Structures are given as structure tokens and as C-alpha cells.
Amino acid sequence: MFGQANVLAQGQAEFPPSVGDFYLPSILPWGAENSYWFTKITAMVWVAVGILIIFFLVSYRKPQLVPTKRQWFAESIYGFVRNNIAVDMIGHAGVRFAPYFTTLFCFILLTNFFAILPFFQISPNSHIAFPAFLAVISYVMFNYVGIRHHGFVKYFKNSLVPPAPWYILPLLIPIELFSTFIVRPFSLAVRLFANMFAGHMLLLVFTLGGFAMLSANVWLAPVSVLSWVMTIALTFLEFLVICLQAYVFTVLTASYVQGALADEH
Amino acid sequence: MAGDQKPPNTGGSGDVPSGAGQGWTALSYLIGGMLVWGFIGWLVDRWLDTGGVATGIGVVLGMAGGIILVVRRLGTPT
Numbered sequence: 029m030f031g032q033a034n035v036l037a038q039g040q041a042e043f044p045p046s047v048g049d050f051y052l053p054s055i056l057p058w059g060a061e062n063s064y065w066f067t068k069i070t071a072m073v074w075v076a077v078g079i080l081i082i083f084f085l086v087s088y089r090k091p092q093l094v095p096t097k098r099q100w101f102a103e104s105i106y107g108f109v110r111n112n113i114a115v116d117m118i119g120h121a122g123v124r125f126a127p128y129f130t131t132l133f134c135f136i137l138l139t140n141f142f143a144i145l146p147f148f149q150i151s152p153n154s155h156i157a158f159p160a161f162l163a164v165i166s167y168v169m170f171n172y173v174g175i176r177h178h179g180f181v182k183y184f185k186n187s188l189v190p191p192a193p194w195y196i197l198p199l200l201i202p203i204e205l206f207s208t209f210i211v212r213p214f215s216l217a218v219r220l221f222a223n224m225f226a227g228h229m230l231l232l233v234f235t236l237g238g239f240a241m242l243s244a245n246v247w248l249a250p251v252s253v254l255s256w257v258m259t260i261a262l263t264f265l266e267f268l269v270i271c272l273q274a275y276v277f278t279v280l281t282a283s284y285v286q287g288a289l290a291d292e293h
Numbered sequence: 294m295a296g297d298q299k300p301p302n303t304g305g306s307g308d309v310p311s312g313a314g315q316g317w318t319a320l321s322y323l324i325g326g327m328l329v330w331g332f333i334g335w336l337v338d339r340w341l342d343t344g345g346v347a348t349g350i351g352v353v354l355g356m357a358g359g360i361i362l363v364v365r366r367l368g369t370p371t
């Protein structure tokens with residue numbers, strides 16, 4: 029946002045925002061123009077990791093029977109994920125996955141929330157790399173869990189061979205293979221990425237559009253104001269999307285784990 | 294299919310993924326079915342030069358397969 033603020037101040041914001049707006053320059057004082065080793069996005073990811081580690085360490089350091097406000101907050105996040113996602117989707121066996129789901133949920137929620145947090149204002153998840161890696165972790169995890177629970181052959185037999193007469197199996201097995209082992213990681217990653225990308229793009233369009241109209245013609249000022257009001261409204265919508273996507277990612281991961289653990293279909 | 298290997302009072306809904314998971318599973322079966330068999334049909338088209346007939350048959354077959362899968366995997370346990 030610092031870069032954007034400068035650009036706006038110099039009155040040279042190019043109006044139709046492009047994908048280039050997602051590639052922020054390196055924030056290391058040294059280093060070349062085209063070094064992308066440490067950008068604002070990278071910094072935000074580490075900040076999110078740091079915040080989460082410190083927050084949970086501090087709030088659980090001296091747990092009390094009557095929780096303090098911070099402890100209550102941490103406990104209710106964990107309790108929410110544990111009861112409403114892990115146990116709800118997987119059943120009793122889900123409790124052992126609750127720590128991972130909580131980490132996943134908090135990390136996605138926080139990094140998504142950076143999209144509307146002043147001075148951060150872009151989510152790392154609007155770069156496909158981060159959702160893709162989270163999806164890879166979930167993918168490896170549910171397959172590993174399934175293989176360990178059933179054994180290699182039985183796991184793949186369970187997930188590839190649906191309960192159907194033998195003569196339609198050749199029709200069904202490729203679909204199962206495609207939807208279970210190829211579509212799942214992609215849809216997880218792309219859903220989160222596309223939502224955060226589109227959200228950032230929308231906010232950019234309405235913010236920069238206001239400036240563009242203002243500098244094109246002073247008589248358009250009321251429309252510019254309308255455009256900025258829309259930005260504020262969309263920020264609230266974005267908040268909804270942020271929470272929803274963090275929840276959906278976690279719920280789907282839980283559902284895949286459940287599917288991997290499920291017995292005979 | 295119902296959770297006969299689990300304690301009856303887990304609060305979950307047995308082996309059927311609940312809520313959102315179930316919806317996404319159904320959607321991915323339907324779309325996946327059409328894509329997979331449509332693609333196979335398209336390959337057959339390229340191979341035999343049939344000009345799109347095989348793709349059409351593939352998509353319809355795939356959709357049928359997707360529906361069968363949704364019914365078998367997510368339908369009411371019998």
C-alpha cells in the first residue's frame with residue numbers, strides 16, 4: 029500500500045488495475061529491481077506465522093480454570109474448530125486432527141484478513157503459490173491418513189471402486205480417480221486463490237476508478253465519491269468472503285480426511 | 294454404509310460427508326464425469342476422425358456415470 033499511496037499521490041495511478049499490481053517490489057533496501065526473494069507478501073506470511081505462534085503461546089501459557097479474556101478467545105477458536113469442524117465432520121476420530129485444522133483455519137483467516145487490514149491491504153492468498161501449498165499439505169495429509177488407516181491397496185480400492193455392478197465400474201473408476209485425486213487439490217487451491225484475487229481486484233477497481241474519474245473530469249466527482257462508498261461496502265463483503273473461505277477450506281480438508289478414514293462404502 | 298463401525302452417538306452423520314462436503318463432492322462427480330469422459334471421447338475423435346460424435350457420447354456417458362456415483366456414494370444407505 030505504501031507503493032500505491034505514492035502512486036496515487038503522484039496522480040499516475042493507471043486505472044484498469046492489472047495482474048502486475050499483485051507483484052509488489054522487493055522490500056529489502058539492497059538488492060536488484062527484480063529481486064522477489066523478500067517482498068511485502070513474504071513479510072506478511074512471516075508476520076502471520078509469528079502472530080499466531082505468539083498469540084497461542086501467550087494465551088495458553090498459564091491456563092486458568094476461569095479463563096482470562098485472551099485465553100477465552102483462544103479457547104473459543106480452538107473449540108469452534110474442534111467441535112464444529114473436526115468432530116462434526118469426522119466424528120470422535122476427528123479430535124486428533126483438531127490442532128492441524130485450527131492452525132490451518134487461523135492461518136488462512138489471518139492471511140485472508142490482511143486483504144482488508146489497513147497498510148497490509150493485500151492477502152498473500154491472492155498469489156496462487158500459498159493456497160496451492162496449503163492444498164498440497166491437505167492432499168498429502170488425507171492420502172497419508174487414509175493409507176495408514178486402511179493400508180495401501182485397501183485405501184485405493186475404497187476410494188476408487190464405488191459400490192456398483194461390475195459392468196459400470198469401467199465407466200465410474202476414471203471419474204473417481206479424476207474427482208478424488210486430481211480435482212480435489214486443484215479446487216481447494218483455486219477456490220481460495222480466486223476469491224482473494226477477485227476481492228483485491230474489485231477493491232482496486234473501485235478505489236482507482238474513483239481517482240481515474242476525478243482526474244478525467246471534475247464534474248464526475250460525485251460518481252467518484254459513489255465509487256469510494258462502494259469500496260467501503262465491498263470491504264464488508266470482502267470480510268464475509270474472508271471468513272467464509274477460511275471456513276470452507278478447513279471444512280473441505282476435514283471432509284477429505286473423513287472420506288479417507290471412512291470404512292466400506 | 295451407515296456407521297456400523299462407530300459408536301452410534303458420534304454426532305456426525307456416519308460415513309456420508311455432511312453438509313458442504315457432500316455438496317462439493319456431488320458437484321465434483323458431476324463435472325468430473327463430464328470432463329473425464331468428454332476428454333476420452335475427444336481423444337477418440339482425434340484418433341478416428343469422427344468429428345465430435347465421440348465427444349458428445351463421452352459427455353453424456355460421463356454425466357450418467359457422475360449421477361450413478363452421486364446416487365451410490367451419497368444417496369440414502371440401503
